[in-house]
Amino acid sequence: MAAIPALETPTQPTTITQLQDAQSYAQHVNPIWVRLLDVLGMNVQYSHCSGAELFTADGRTILDCLSGYCVHNVGHNHPHIVAELVAELQRQSPAMLQSNVVEEAGALARTLCDHAGGKVSKVFFCSSGSEGVETVIKFARAHTGKTDIVYASGAFHGLTCGALSLMGSDFWRESFGPMLAGTHEVPFGELKPLEKLLASRKIAAVVLEPIQAEAGIVLPPPGYLEGVQKLCRQYNVLFVLDEVQTGMGRTGRFLASQRYGVEPDMIVMAKALSGGLVPCAAVLMTDAIYNSVFHSLRRAFIHTSTFSENSLAMRAGLSTIEVLDREHLIERGEAKGMELRERLRTALSGFQMVKEIRGEGMLTGIEFQAPTTLAARVSYEAFKAIHAGLFGQILVMRLFKEKNILAQICGNNFMVLKVAPPLTVSDTQLDHIVESIRDVVETIHASTSFWTDALQLARRAMAT
Numbered sequence: 001m002a003a004i005p006a007l008e009t010p011t012q013p014t015t016i017t018q019l020q021d022a023q024s025y026a027q028h029v030n031p032i033w034v035r036l037l038d039v040l041g042m043n044v045q046y047s048h049c050s051g052a053e054l055f056t057a058d059g060r061t062i063l064d065c066l067s068g069y070c071v072h073n074v075g076h077n078h079p080h081i082v083a084e085l086v087a088e089l090q091r092q093s094p095a096m097l098q099s100n101v102v103e104e105a106g107a108l109a110r111t112l113c114d115h116a117g118g119k120v121s122k123v124f125f126c127s128s129g130s131e132g133v134e135t136v137i138k139f140a141r142a143h144t145g146k147t148d149i150v151y152a153s154g155a156f157h158g159l160t161c162g163a164l165s166l167m168g169s170d171f172w173r174e175s176f177g178p179m180l181a182g183t184h185e186v187p188f189g190e191l192k193p194l195e196k197l198l199a200s201r202k203i204a205a206v207v208l209e210p211i212q213a214e215a216g217i218v219l220p221p222p223g224y225l226e227g228v229q230k231l232c233r234q235y236n237v238l239f240v241l242d243e244v245q246t247g248m249g250r251t252g253r254f255l256a257s258q259r260y261g262v263e264p265d266m267i268v269m270a271k272a273l274s275g276g277l278v279p280c281a282a283v284l285m286t287d288a289i290y291n292s293v294f295h296s297l298r299r300a301f302i303h304t305s306t307f308s309e310n311s312l313a314m315r316a317g318l319s320t321i322e323v324l325d326r327e328h329l330i331e332r333g334e335a336k337g338m339e340l341r342e343r344l345r346t347a348l349s350g351f352q353m354v355k356e357i358r359g360e361g362m363l364t365g366i367e368f369q370a371p372t373t374l375a376a377r378v379s380y381e382a383f384k385a386i387h388a389g390l391f392g393q394i395l396v397m398r399l400f401k402e403k404n405i406l407a408q409i410c411g412n413n414f415m416v417l418k419v420a421p422p423l424t425v426s427d428t429q430l431d432h433i434v435e436s437i438r439d440v441v442e443t444i445h446a447s448t449s450f451w452t453d454a455l456q457l458a459r460r461a462m463a464t
């Protein structure tokens with residue numbers, strides 16, 4: 001294990017080259033994204049990031065409550081992970097031969113299976129959550145000899161064609177069809193419609209997020225996941241959990257499935273798996289499923305991916321789990337997350353637009369609702385008519401500009417603000433989160449300026 005060096009704090013004034021590169025981004029990568037960030041006043045230049053803090057070139061310190069959509073569970077640039085990656089590069093390892101046994105992959109697979117418990121004992125590595133979901137679709141078909149896959153309403157599983165076929169949202173699908181045939185949506189949280197589908201006998205797998213993050217931090221009703229697992233066993237269907245956002249300690253256990261006492265046949269992990277520094281994803285599964293795909297020398301590499309077992313990603317995964325364990329971050333996330341929700345409930349009680357605060361571990365959603373008083377209702381409806389996500393986006397913008405907090409609304413539920421700081425977030429930082437959200441929510445309720453500023457901004461956005 002490499003020694004942990006103290007990371008120097010970079011001081012980085014903006015250079016001409018950086019400005020040119022930013023312009024090149026607009027020219028050659030995604031001009032619309034740049035425009036959106038500009039409209040929201042969120043197009044700042046980050047000089048460096050550490051723990052839960054993001055430092056901008058013009059001297060601001062922003063508290064990260066997004067964690068790159070649950071990538072930075074151990075905080076940004078954790079010194080141990082950085083040191084391990086530097087050591088891996090320095091040892092000039094056979095990083096990507098594609099012709100050898102990768103020892104680091106063995107170590108990471110063993111560690112993941114040990115931490116996951118349950119029935120999984122094999123791991124397929126890839127580089128993104130979507131790629132993991134594609135793997136699940138192929139392996140489920142190969143193992144069961146059946147074709148169809150069931151997914152839940154509100155789900156987010158990724159934006160490649162197979163993963164997108166397991167998401168019902170017209171927004172994400174529009175203009176990218178046709179989708180994969182044989183996929184079926186069921187309401188999240190209900191067992192009866194699921195059982196009806198499973199009885200058709202053509203279903204290979206049910207793919208669910210244990211807690212639906214982008215749907216609005218939707219928790220499974222009591223007994224739901226156990227019920228799904230039971231039905232899957234009854235009808236000989238694979239039970240698959242997508243833990244891309246919920247895994248790696250985010251929800252107070254190594255995996256959210258452990259919260260609910262279920263043992264899936266396959267588990268998809270990604271995002272926080274490699275400390276936010278190297279792309280890495282993993283599909284954990286039973287021996288039997290694995291053997292259905294890799295069953296003979298002829299098929300030894302029948303499903304593979306160039307960067308999958310690269311030694312940097314594997315080293316990042318191993319050192320990230322070391323950090324989670326060594327610093328007891330999962331337990332910390334569980335305790336501090338519960339405390340955060342309690343404090344938010346107290347701070348936001350009595351505000352008519354706050355509907356519910358819910359979550360597990362360090363994954364919290366604040367759900368808003370339409371106001372009941374007439375004046376606020378008129379402004380709110382005007383917002384909604386312009387864009388369903390406008391209210392939430394203005395909230396995000398205000399938190400960013402006025403309180404130096406980076407947060408986001410959920411991708412499939414614009415009325416839920418997601419609060420997901422790194423598990424390392426300090427008590428003082430939690431104080432700042434609670435006070436800031438309270439202040440902004442108070443502004444929404446107490447002054448008309450929130451609505452008028454926002455309407456002006458919306459008009460500007462439409463005009464650009």
Ligand SMILES: Cc1ncc(COP(=O)(O)O)c(C=O)c1O
Binds near residue numbers: 131156271
């Ligand atoms: C639950 C879930 N599954 C899958 C994905 C897709 O992962 P990726 O963006 O790495 O392809 C995401 C991405 O946000 C996700 O939240």
